[in-house]
Amino acid sequence: MTTRKTASRSEGDRMSAICHGIRRAIIEGALFPGDRLPEDALGESFGVSRTIARHALGQLAAEGLVDLRRNRIATVAAPTPADARDIFDIRVALERQVVGHLAGHLTDAQIRELKDIVRQEHDARDGPEGASIRLATEFHIRLAEMTGRPILVRYVTEICYRAGLSLSSLGRPHSSECAISEHLQLIDTIAKGPADKAAQMMADHLEAVASRALLGGQEARGRDLVSILAPYRGD
Amino acid sequence: MTTRKTASRSEGDRMSAICHGIRRAIIEGALFPGDRLPEDALGESFGVSRTIARHALGQLAAEGLVDLRRNRIATVAAPTPADARDIFDIRVALERQVVGHLAGHLTDAQIRELKDIVRQEHDARDGPEGASIRLATEFHIRLAEMTGRPILVRYVTEICYRAGLSLSSLGRPHSSECAISEHLQLIDTIAKGPADKAAQMMADHLEAVASRALLGGQEARGRDLVSILAPYRGD
DNA sequence: CATGACGAAAGTGCATGCACTTCACTGCTT
DNA sequence: AAGCAGTGAAGTGCATGCACTTTCGTCATG
Incomplete structure (x- = not known):
C-alpha cells in the first residue's frame, strides 16, 4: 500500500x-x-x-x-580473519593512492568539509554506537571522492564497507576517540605535507584501526528483519 | 526448445x-x-x-x-582515457601487492605453470588477435590466484578485465611481442629477486603496457550479436 | 530418551505477461 | 531538401505464478 x-x-x-x-x-x-x-x-x-x-x-x-x-x-x-587481513591490505593500497592524488591539492572548502565530518564524529562520540563507524567510513569515502576519480571512488567505497563489516564481525566495541584525532592529523598532513609522508600516515592510520580490532566476535540470531531494516527504508 | x-x-x-x-x-x-x-x-x-x-x-x-x-x-x-588512466593506476597498486606476497615464495610447479602460459602466449603470437590479450590477462590473473587471497584475486581479476576493455577501446592493435619477454623476466624476478625489486618491475611492466596503448579508437556498429557471441556460449 | 522418516511450510529459480518508455521510420509541412 | 509530428515496433521495468529445493517440526520407532 x-x-x-x-x-x-x-x-x-x-x-x-x-x-x-x-x-x-x-x-x-x-x-x-x-x-x-x-x-x-x-x-x-x-x-x-x-x-x-x-x-x-x-x-x-x-x-x-x-x-x-x-x-x-x-x-x-561473514568475513574470516584472513579475509579481514586481506581487505585491510587492499584498503591500504587504495587509500595510499587517494592520498597521493590529494596531497597538497586540497582546497579550503574541502578542508572545511572534512573537518566538519570529524566534528560530527566527535559529536556522535557517545550517541548510537553505529553512527561513529558510519561517520568514520564517510570520512574516508569523501576523501576518495575528492580525487574526482570515479573508479577509484568505487573501489575505495566498496572496500570500506567490507572493512566495516569485518570490524563489526571480528572487532571489539570500537574505540572511536583515537580515530578522531588521527583523522584531524591526516587532514593537516594531506593539506600541507609531502605526498609520501601523507600516504605513510594514512597507511599507519589504517593499520592502527585494523590492529585495534582483534579478538571478540559475537553472534545474534533470529532477530526481526523488518524492524531492523525499518530505519533504513527511506534514504 | x-x-x-x-x-x-x-x-x-x-x-x-x-x-x-x-x-x-x-x-x-x-x-x-x-x-x-x-x-x-x-x-x-x-x-x-x-x-x-x-x-x-x-x-x-x-x-x-x-x-x-x-x-x-x-x-x-566505453571507458574514457581518464578512466583508463585511473584503472591502470589501481591495477599497479593491486598487482604490486600480488608480487609482494609472491616474491620468493613461488613453487617450482607454479613457475612451470606460469611459463606454460607464456609459452601459449608465444604460440598465439600470430593466431587470432584476441587470443594474445586473453592469455596475457590470464597470466596476471593466475599470478593473483597464486597468492591464495580470494578477495585480492577478485579485485585483480576485475581490474584486469576493465584494463582489457580500455585497451581494446583506446589502444592500437597490440604489440604482444614485448609483453612476452617481460612476462618471462617477471617470473624470474618474482621467483628469485627481492620483493621490492619485483614489485617495481611489475609496476614498470604495467606502465609500459599502458603507455604502449594510446591513440586510436575505432568504432563498429550494427553487427550481429548472436553470431558474435556464438563462440562464447559453451564455456 | 534418542533417532530417524516424513510431510507441510518456507524459500529460491526462473519464465512469462503486461504496462510503460524509447527508438526508428514514415509521410507531412514549409 | 530540411525539418518535424505521429505511430508502430522494439525494448525495458517489474510483479506474479509455478516448479523445485531446503528446512523444520512432528511423530513413530528402536
Whole structure:
C-alpha cells in the first residue's frame, strides 16, 4: 500500500535504495554477519517485489557484503580473519593512492568539509554506537571522492564497507576517540605535507584501526528483519 | 526448445555462464565499447529467459564492463582515457601487492605453470588477435590466484578485465611481442629477486603496457550479436 | 530418551505477461 | 531538401505464478 504505482517523482532506482539501506544497516552494525536476508521479507520491508530484492542481493553479493548460495537464503557475509587481513591490505593500497592524488591539492572548502565530518564524529562520540563507524567510513569515502576519480571512488567505497563489516564481525566495541584525532592529523598532513609522508600516515592510520580490532566476535540470531531494516527504508 | 527443463547435469549457474561469455567476448575484442546488449537477444543467444540475462547484465555493470541506463538498452562500457588512466593506476597498486606476497615464495610447479602460459602466449603470437590479450590477462590473473587471497584475486581479476576493455577501446592493435619477454623476466624476478625489486618491475611492466596503448579508437556498429557471441556460449 | 522418516511450510529459480518508455521510420509541412 | 509530428515496433521495468529445493517440526520407532 505504501508503494505508489506510477510515481511521478524521481525514483532513482528502487533497487539501489535497497542496496543502500542494507549497506548502511551492515556498516552501522544493525545487521550482523550470518543474519538471514530472505527475498520476500526484504521486498516487503522495502515495498517492492521479490524480483527487485533478489536483484539487489545479487549486487550486494558482488560487493562481498552478502553470501549467496544456490537454493539457500541469502545471509550477511561473514568475513574470516584472513579475509579481514586481506581487505585491510587492499584498503591500504587504495587509500595510499587517494592520498597521493590529494596531497597538497586540497582546497579550503574541502578542508572545511572534512573537518566538519570529524566534528560530527566527535559529536556522535557517545550517541548510537553505529553512527561513529558510519561517520568514520564517510570520512574516508569523501576523501576518495575528492580525487574526482570515479573508479577509484568505487573501489575505495566498496572496500570500506567490507572493512566495516569485518570490524563489526571480528572487532571489539570500537574505540572511536583515537580515530578522531588521527583523522584531524591526516587532514593537516594531506593539506600541507609531502605526498609520501601523507600516504605513510594514512597507511599507519589504517593499520592502527585494523590492529585495534582483534579478538571478540559475537553472534545474534533470529532477530526481526523488518524492524531492523525499518530505519533504513527511506534514504 | 533448446533449453532443457530439469537439466540433471551440473549446471553451475547459468547466469555466470552468460557473464563469463560476455567477459571473454569483451576481453578478446569480439565485443566493442558501445555495442548493444539487448536482454532478449542475450537470453536467446544463451538459451535462457530475459530474467537471467538481465541479472547477468546487472553483475557486469557492477564490474564496470557494461553501461546500464534506465529504460535503455545495455551497452558494452566505453571507458574514457581518464578512466583508463585511473584503472591502470589501481591495477599497479593491486598487482604490486600480488608480487609482494609472491616474491620468493613461488613453487617450482607454479613457475612451470606460469611459463606454460607464456609459452601459449608465444604460440598465439600470430593466431587470432584476441587470443594474445586473453592469455596475457590470464597470466596476471593466475599470478593473483597464486597468492591464495580470494578477495585480492577478485579485485585483480576485475581490474584486469576493465584494463582489457580500455585497451581494446583506446589502444592500437597490440604489440604482444614485448609483453612476452617481460612476462618471462617477471617470473624470474618474482621467483628469485627481492620483493621490492619485483614489485617495481611489475609496476614498470604495467606502465609500459599502458603507455604502449594510446591513440586510436575505432568504432563498429550494427553487427550481429548472436553470431558474435556464438563462440562464447559453451564455456 | 534418542533417532530417524516424513510431510507441510518456507524459500529460491526462473519464465512469462503486461504496462510503460524509447527508438526508428514514415509521410507531412514549409 | 530540411525539418518535424505521429505511430508502430522494439525494448525495458517489474510483479506474479509455478516448479523445485531446503528446512523444520512432528511423530513413530528402536
